Amino acid sequence: MQQMQNLQTLHNDALVIGVDVGGTKIAAGVVDNQGNVAGRIQVPTDTSSPEDTLRSIAASVKRVLHDAGSNAERISAIGLGIPGMVDPVKGMSLLAVNLGWRNVSVKDWLERELGLPCSIENDVSAATLGESLYGVGKQQEYMVYLSLGTGIAARAIIHGQLYRGAHGMAGEVGHVVIDPSGPLCRCGAKGCLEALAAGPALAQAALRELQSGKASSLQEYQAADLRAEHVFEAAVHNDALALQILQKAGLQLAYGICLLVMGYDPQLVVIGGGLASEQSPLIASIRAGIEQWRTRAPVFHAMLNVDAIRVSGLQGDAGIVGAAALVAAQRKIVL
Amino acid sequence: MQQMQNLQTLHNDALVIGVDVGGTKIAAGVVDNQGNVAGRIQVPTDTSSPEDTLRSIAASVKRVLHDAGSNAERISAIGLGIPGMVDPVKGMSLLAVNLGWRNVSVKDWLERELGLPCSIENDVSAATLGESLYGVGKQQEYMVYLSLGTGIAARAIIHGQLYRGAHGMAGEVGHVVIDPSGPLCRCGAKGCLEALAAGPALAQAALRELQSGKASSLQEYQAADLRAEHVFEAAVHNDALALQILQKAGLQLAYGICLLVMGYDPQLVVIGGGLASEQSPLIASIRAGIEQWRTRAPVFHAMLNVDAIRVSGLQGDAGIVGAAALVAAQRKIVL
Numbered sequence: 001m002q003q004m005q006n007l008q009t010l011h012n013d014a015l016v017i018g019v020d021v022g023g024t025k026i027a028a029g030v031v032d033n034q035g036n037v038a039g040r041i042q043v044p045t046d047t048s049s050p051e052d053t054l055r056s057i058a059a060s061v062k063r064v065l066h067d068a069g070s071n072a073e074r075i076s077a078i079g080l081g082i083p084g085m086v087d088p089v090k091g092m093s094l095l096a097v098n099l100g101w102r103n104v105s106v107k108d109w110l111e112r113e114l115g116l117p118c119s120i121e122n123d124v125s126a127a128t129l130g131e132s133l134y135g136v137g138k139q140q141e142y143m144v145y146l147s148l149g150t151g152i153a154a155r156a157i158i159h160g161q162l163y164r165g166a167h168g169m170a171g172e173v174g175h176v177v178i179d180p181s182g183p184l185c186r187c188g189a190k191g192c193l194e195a196l197a198a199g200p201a202l203a204q205a206a207l208r209e210l211q212s213g214k215a216s217s218l219q220e221y222q223a224a225d226l227r228a229e230h231v232f233e234a235a236v237h238n239d240a241l242a243l244q245i246l247q248k249a250g251l252q253l254a255y256g257i258c259l260l261v262m263g264y265d266p267q268l269v270v271i272g273g274g275l276a277s278e279q280s281p282l283i284a285s286i287r288a289g290i291e292q293w294r295t296r297a298p299v300f301h302a303m304l305n306v307d308a309i310r311v312s313g314l315q316g317d318a319g320i321v322g323a324a325a326l327v328a329a330q331r332k333i334v335l
Numbered sequence: 336m337q338q339m340q341n342l343q344t345l346h347n348d349a350l351v352i353g354v355d356v357g358g359t360k361i362a363a364g365v366v367d368n369q370g371n372v373a374g375r376i377q378v379p380t381d382t383s384s385p386e387d388t389l390r391s392i393a394a395s396v397k398r399v400l401h402d403a404g405s406n407a408e409r410i411s412a413i414g415l416g417i418p419g420m421v422d423p424v425k426g427m428s429l430l431a432v433n434l435g436w437r438n439v440s441v442k443d444w445l446e447r448e449l450g451l452p453c454s455i456e457n458d459v460s461a462a463t464l465g466e467s468l469y470g471v472g473k474q475q476e477y478m479v480y481l482s483l484g485t486g487i488a489a490r491a492i493i494h495g496q497l498y499r500g501a502h503g504m505a506g507e508v509g510h511v512v513i514d515p516s517g518p519l520c521r522c523g524a525k526g527c528l529e530a531l532a533a534g535p536a537l538a539q540a541a542l543r544e545l546q547s548g549k550a551s552s553l554q555e556y557q558a559a560d561l562r563a564e565h566v567f568e569a570a571v572h573n574d575a576l577a578l579q580i581l582q583k584a585g586l587q588l589a590y591g592i593c594l595l596v597m598g599y600d601p602q603l604v605v606i607g608g609g610l611a612s613e614q615s616p617l618i619a620s621i622r623a624g625i626e627q628w629r630t631r632a633p634v635f636h637a638m639l640n641v642d643a644i645r646v647s648g649l650q651g652d653a654g655i656v657g658a659a660a661l662v663a664a665q666r667k668i669v670l
Contacts, residue, residue, distance in 0.1 A: 142501050158493060165600020166477050167638055175634035176597050177590075188633040255512075262507050263598030265500020298523040299510035303502055 006038035007071040015074045016327050017064050020319025021057060021082045023098035028060040031324035035134025037317050039067050050104045058113045078118045079326035081126030081319050086168060088121050088330055119326040122168060128155035129162050129329050130322025131270050135314045142266040149274035152194040156264045173256045193256045197249040199228035199275055205245045206231050216241035228275060235281040250285025254293050261304050272312030283311055341373035342406040351662050352399050354415045355654025356392060358433035363395040365403060366659035370469025372652050374402050385439045393448045413453045414661035416461030416654055421503060423456050423665055454661040457503060463490035464497050464664050465657025466605050470649045477601040482608035487529040491599045508591045528591045532584040534563035534610055540580050541566050551576035563610060570616040585620025589628050596639045607647030618646055
């Protein structure tokens, strides 16, 4: 009964289910029109086939509806954040590499299956919207949201609205080539920011150094188990290798932020995604990197105050809240 | 009487004087509401003091008014494009390094002196607006204009309007650091795109190579006389050194275009400014550079069609037309 009690605390109007679709798990919850979340659940993503993945999404929504009990009738719509290229007007996923999707009619399928209207958008776009409506970016005219996780991408709020560009790809800073001699990115280019500084890249950088004989507390991990979070933990305990990896990544991510600031001249840059928390040593490294770039580049210094770099306050809920926010926002987005 | 006859050809409504203020010369002309220009003049810029520069601007406007004869009474306003940071609401130049200006009340001074309402904006912003209203960017929802001259800067059209950002600096790609070990930029950073690939940088690159003993037809020029245009001419005649310099600059400028495309996801990128003409070997080098980046970076390839790179058709008039366009547009710009 705890979920139902939670739902009772939500604002009475316009309840929506927000669904954050990832390559390994799907998170969903009920969101009210003030960004409050209740009845959070999580299910594994079945990527055996596009239809199986759609069934996983439908299962997540059905579980939320079931947990909501008699409150389910207050839920009027579903919003979904999906990785990759999305056409929100047609309700299609055009390309989602880690789901194995290409031209999948997500909206039609789910609306038939669930009997509720669905809105879909790119997951980072959804999180950006959530951050601008309910997070630290509230009431900012010009905001950039940088998502750091297994991938890296950014989106911008311009004149208070999500900015998509011609293909919904505006802000794809993760696939800017930063180091042409760097590691191969899953996009096919070499040395993209994502291939250098996203979660898997940090773990791989540690592995390469360990294999070349560097001493580190990270040696205790099997190669297949080593994750970015272990690098963070080692850095907190002053492991020299971990600190060196995060220092380099921090400078590269700060450069990515320079690029975003040059493009959008924002009032605020919000860092979110799975790797972002105020206490994370990665955030400390990014802040140090920003300081270095501000010293090196006077124009960047003039355009960005240090206070203008903030960490998302929505944390794990950003994806769910943002996806739910799509339902109302898509009536306003200029596509 | 030729100027007056020219003016007779202009569309009858809303004649405006457009003024393009540069560090060495001021260009002005009469523009109608369809972007036609007549009565073009040019005067040298006196930068002895801020007031002397304002007097040069006023002199350019007075000469256009004088040349217009009885048509002068059809002119209702003045638009000015000014280098550097501009506050169009206060009508002030906040900072213009090559004019020696800081916090100069341009609008008030000129309105007192000339008795006509003045609109001011950054010069590249003005040219971007002109290109989007009357040039190859006509009716494009999402356009980027990249200005190549003694400086490098870009501005974007978003939802059909000039995008300024929080400080009017959105698009300052000229001051993105591309090569941290590169030459010092006038902004104070090392290896900015502008310090590597703007006009003076191309001439300096040629000089450095000549001084290190490289053979080239450019040897005939005195160091102080060598300009980017000479490098272009030598390249047209297959001078190996000139070709090598332009190949490198083309790749760097193409990288700058990648950054702009990542940020704005535009339908069209327009290259303008003093160094841009369809026949220029620099443009050929940029197109070759774009092809290289499209091959290297699949996401950039997906976001930008080669046909989406165009050279400004307004040529020398872009600054004047854009400045004139400010008058009408500033009522619409969201600041």
